[in-house]
Amino acid sequence: MTGRPTSTLRDGARTAPRRARLKPTNIWFALPAMAFVGLFFVVPLALNLPLSFSSWTTYRSEIVWNGFSNFSLLHGQGYLINAIWVTLAYSVVAMLVQNVVSLSLAYALRDSTLLNGFFRSLFFLPVLISPLAAGYVWRGILDPAGPLNAFISMFWPGFDFAWLGNITTALPAVAFVDAWKWIGLTTLVYIAGINSVPREVNEAAYIDGANAWQAFWRVTFPMLAPAFTFNVVVTLIGAFSAFDVIQAMTGGGPGAATRSINVLLRIQWGLGNFGAGSALGLIITVMVIVAAVPLVAWLRRREV
Amino acid sequence: MITKMQCATAVAAVVGLALGTSGAAQAEGLKLTVWHNTQDTPAVLGLYKAYEEHSGNTIELVDIPADDFQATTLTKWASGDRPDILEYFPNLANLDRLNPSQNLIDLSDEDFVGRSAIYDLGGRASDGKVYAAITTFPETWGLYYNKQVLADHELEPATTFEEVMAQCAVLSKAGITTLHQAGGSSWPVYATPLVYASGVTEPGWVDDVIAQKARFDDLDSPWVLAMQAWIDMKDAGCYNSDMTTATFEQSTNAVYAGEAAYQMIHSNIAAVYLDAAGGDADALDAAVGFVGVGATEPKTVMNAGPIGSFMAPKTGDDAQEAAALDFIRFVTGEGYPDYIQASGTFPIQDGVPAPDASQLLKDIKAAYDKGPRVILINQNVPGGDGNGLQVVSELSVGQLTPVEAGGQLQQGVAAAAQALGLPGW
Numbered sequence: 001m002t003g004r005p006t007s008t009l010r011d012g013a014r015t016a017p018r019r020a021r022l023k024p025t026n027i028w029f030a031l032p033a034m035a036f037v038g039l040f041f042v043v044p045l046a047l048n049l050p051l052s053f054s055s056w057t058t059y060r061s062e063i064v065w066n067g068f069s070n071f072s073l074l075h076g077q078g079y080l081i082n083a084i085w086v087t088l089a090y091s092v093v094a095m096l097v098q099n100v101v102s103l104s105l106a107y108a109l110r111d112s113t114l115l116n117g118f119f120r121s122l123f124f125l126p127v128l129i130s131p132l133a134a135g136y137v138w139r140g141i142l143d144p145a146g147p148l149n150a151f152i153s154m155f156w157p158g159f160d161f162a163w164l165g166n167i168t169t170a171l172p173a174v175a176f177v178d179a180w181k182w183i184g185l186t187t188l189v190y191i192a193g194i195n196s197v198p199r200e201v202n203e204a205a206y207i208d209g210a211n212a213w214q215a216f217w218r219v220t221f222p223m224l225a226p227a228f229t230f231n232v233v234v235t236l237i238g239a240f241s242a243f244d245v246i247q248a249m250t251g252g253g254p255g256a257a258t259r260s261i262n263v264l265l266r267i268q269w270g271l272g273n274f275g276a277g278s279a280l281g282l283i284i285t286v287m288v289i290v291a292a293v294p295l296v297a298w299l300r301r302r303e304v
Numbered sequence: 305m306i307t308k309m310q311c312a313t314a315v316a317a318v319v320g321l322a323l324g325t326s327g328a329a330q331a332e333g334l335k336l337t338v339w340h341n342t343q344d345t346p347a348v349l350g351l352y353k354a355y356e357e358h359s360g361n362t363i364e365l366v367d368i369p370a371d372d373f374q375a376t377t378l379t380k381w382a383s384g385d386r387p388d389i390l391e392y393f394p395n396l397a398n399l400d401r402l403n404p405s406q407n408l409i410d411l412s413d414e415d416f417v418g419r420s421a422i423y424d425l426g427g428r429a430s431d432g433k434v435y436a437a438i439t440t441f442p443e444t445w446g447l448y449y450n451k452q453v454l455a456d457h458e459l460e461p462a463t464t465f466e467e468v469m470a471q472c473a474v475l476s477k478a479g480i481t482t483l484h485q486a487g488g489s490s491w492p493v494y495a496t497p498l499v500y501a502s503g504v505t506e507p508g509w510v511d512d513v514i515a516q517k518a519r520f521d522d523l524d525s526p527w528v529l530a531m532q533a534w535i536d537m538k539d540a541g542c543y544n545s546d547m548t549t550a551t552f553e554q555s556t557n558a559v560y561a562g563e564a565a566y567q568m569i570h571s572n573i574a575a576v577y578l579d580a581a582g583g584d585a586d587a588l589d590a591a592v593g594f595v596g597v598g599a600t601e602p603k604t605v606m607n608a609g610p611i612g613s614f615m616a617p618k619t620g621d622d623a624q625e626a627a628a629l630d631f632i633r634f635v636t637g638e639g640y641p642d643y644i645q646a647s648g649t650f651p652i653q654d655g656v657p658a659p660d661a662s663q664l665l666k667d668i669k670a671a672y673d674k675g676p677r678v679i680l681i682n683q684n685v686p687g688g689d690g691n692g693l694q695v696v697s698e699l700s701v702g703q704l705t706p707v708e709a710g711g712q713l714q715q716g717v718a719a720a721a722q723a724l725g726l727p728g729w
Contacts, residue, residue, distance in 0.1 A: 055723065058381060073719050076715055167702075272378045
């Protein structure tokens with residue numbers, strides 16, 4: 001073995017992770033992934049770019065350059081800013097809920113016991129459910145005549161609230177369901193991260209007088225940084241593309257309360273406004289790049 | 305400038321050369337591709353079979369899911385793909401989206417056009433031509449009502465929204481929902497202002513909008529008046545408390561069960577009422593009736609739906625196009641009487657006998673015959689079937705005022721008019 005460790009701790013000093021060089025032989029291993037990404041992501045994105053600035057509708061056969069008309073149309077109708085705001089709010093809520101809950105779960109289920117194995121499987125089950133199916137199930141649960149209100153009514157007789165019919169609660173409700181759907185996956189990543197922290201480090205912290213919270217916050221959590229980076233970025237960027245859960249639960253309503261960019265994209269597509277739909281696709285791409293690149297750079301700097 | 309047709313033609317030429325086939329060489333035994341709605345009734349499906357037996361041609365059905373019918377059809381259409389027969393919305397707003405003068409065979413001179421009055425009110429594109437053969441009784445919009453609820457409160461079925469509003473005062477006191485709304489299904493909420501606006505639209509208003517002499521957000525525009533009326537009824541407590549989440553099936557059940565007096569929706573939902581009655585047509589007839597409704601005076605608002613409305617796209621293959629026309633002539637001619645009997649709905653062509661029908665369907669037919677008939681307002685405006693659903697949804701939860709909502713609708717029409725290249729836009 002000729003390679004050096006990718007990160008080192010020398011004399012307690014923190015060093016940045018060393019960037020691994022791509023050897024010529026490694027390129028062959030990367031080639032399938034690069035081809036896949038190129039074919040299914042880069043090429044469609046490149047093709048989408050000119051379409052975003054074109055008049056592409058079902059009304060006419062010609063696709064002609066129209067500058068920023070698609071963007072100004074969406075803005076003029078009051079849809080664009082609202083959709084961006086809804087997407088951002090949805091993503092932040094989903095990301096926060098998902099990471100806080102899954103980190104807690106991971107800490108509780110970190111030991112590989114039979115019981116923990118059962119619960120890890122249980123919490124992973126929603127990941128395997130179709131997002132549309134999950135959305136329809138939760139739509140039923142959150143219905144004014146559904147089981148959640150029935151449960152609350154046991155303690156608060158006559159309780160009647162339309163969780164998905166209220167413009168204040170609809171967005172957090174669908175974001176919560178998105179978080180619930182994916183918590184099992186992020187929990188597994190955190191469990192792997194927690195179990196990779198050497199026990200000796202934690203034991204040393206306890207010997208030095210740290211309590212459980214201090215040991216977690218000062219020792220375990222910093223060493224979880226790679227898992228934290230992965231989960232935060234994946235959950236946030238994944239939620240930017242939210243569509244299926246929202247479509248199943250609210251269809252973007254009530255009003256425009258949950259009309260995310262992708263829901264709006266589908267509406268435009270359904271009306272035959274393909275240029276406007278392409279413009280919305282471009283906006284999501286830009287949002288992902290603008291959010292992901294600095295976020296990853298910032299989080300990677302924190303990694304030990 | 306790229307054209308989708310150029311791309312499609314080039315691809316078709318390459319494929320044609322590669323396969324070395326010629327559809328035009330075949331005179332019979334052709335296979336016709338039909339893009340059809342998965343909600344096609346057994347009678348419509350039977351019509352395809354009848355044509356196969358009549359012609360010797362075969363029909364290949366391509367399912368378009370009813371839930372996403374418009375979007376799926378337009379997406380396939382935009383890819384340059386073309387069926388031999390297209391089942392789709394036959395109104396101006398939707399026909400224009402297909403760029404019909406370039407993509408559809410003109411059916412204006414076909415015999416069936418002269419045998420049906422439906423083309424006097426709609427069923428034509430912006431250029432005034434007929435591109436769709438309508439075979440099914442049009443969707444007739446009005447109020448389904450619970451007979452017992454109205455009788456208990458000594459009320460007659462309302463024929464105007466003014467009467468609905470007046471009855472709301474009585475019914476609300478009795479704890480009964482006057483007009484059940486279904487925001488959970490989105491489009492039923494759109495129905496109420498749509499029908500109201502259709503009822504107050506003056507002749508020529510649409511032409512004035514296209515000529516830019518009138519706007520959707522004018523204070524006296526039919527849309528602003530309709531949306532204000534919708535809000536007034538909401539403020540008066542005429543709607544159900546779960547109006548933002550209820551589905552139209554829940555509305556149907558509520559009216560059938562007597563928990564609500566009225567549901568504002570179209571005639572095709574009669575089948576859902578039959579489901580609510582457990583398939584018991586007599587029980588349904590005893591409980592529920594139907595009446596046409598106007599804004600301030602009785603009217604019957606109607607439009608032709610997609611089920612059983614057929615178009616013949618230009619495919620560039622003479623034999624296929626001729627067979628497609630043969631299909632259209634069959635379903636509007638020789639095959640039509642049998643189709644009407646099988647469907648249990650009423651004919652829209654003169655001289656075709658009507659089948660036996662339930663009382664509820666007779667109510668619907670009576671409303672249609674009584675009129676005066678007006679076309680659903682969004683059907684005859686370019687882009688008029690566009691963002692209305694979203695706009696009314698926002699209006700319903702207070703995110704837009706009626707004038708703001710009218711402004712958004714105006715922008716949708718403007719975008720469509722520009723895409724169509726209408727003069728002055």
